Amino acid sequence: MGFTIGGIREMRSGARRRGRAAGVSAVAEYTGLWGWAVAPGARAAAGGCSCGDAACAAPGAHPLDFSLEVPAGATLATAADAWAGVTGAPLLLPVGRTFDVLDVAEAAGRRALVRMERMGLPVGPVTLTPDGRTQFFVAPGAAAQLPTLLYRMGWDDADLDLRAMGRGSYLTAPPSDLGGLGPVRWLRAPAPDTAAAPPQARLLLGTLAYICHRW
Secondary structure, three states: OOOOHHHHHHHHHHOOOOOHHHHHHHHHHHHHHOOOOEEEEOOEEOOEEOOOOOOOOOOOOOEOOHHHOEOOOOOHHHHHHHHOOOOOOOEEEEOOOOOEEEEEEHHHHHHHHHHHHHHOOOOOOEEEOOOOEEEEEEOOOHHHHHHHHHHHOOOOOOOOOEEEEOOOOEEEOOOOEOOOOOEOEEEEOOOOOOOOOOOOHHHHHHHHHHHHHHO
16 A cells, blocks of 8 residues: 555545545545545536537446546555546546445435444445445455345345446445535445455345345
């Protein structure tokens, strides 16, 4: 990693400021402390997306330029240099490298998280999107394994509002705006023991499927 946790805490106090400093602070935290790569995203704009494509399928919710990705482990200086030309860009995390995502409705996700914590299950980071979704970080490979896991648990025939994000997908990271709808927030913030090594999907999937089925 490029710097210490103490250094990150100092940056967090400055992250309350708007603009370039806050963006660089978040990028440096994600790459240097949590071990995630970060890509600048396009912004939602009047009438569509800042990418300029009038037919954009995901306005403000896709990478701006893949070549501008800041790699995992980057230092604060590297993050600052990389973000200098994309001030204000949303922070996007590439899914499928250090984590996959299990995505459920907000109400179900909140209830499931409470149950998981009471059961003492290992839970990784969880985001809350402005369009009412909770996103649980799990070990890579979950998206490909999801149909098999649901089958083995007896949930394959259930009508569940539960989906997975895997390699090729990008997650909008807090505190970035998601497609002009508002900021993404942490429902459960990253922690050193689970950020770079989130739990296996099978450990959380039973609870998520049960809550989604009942909700």
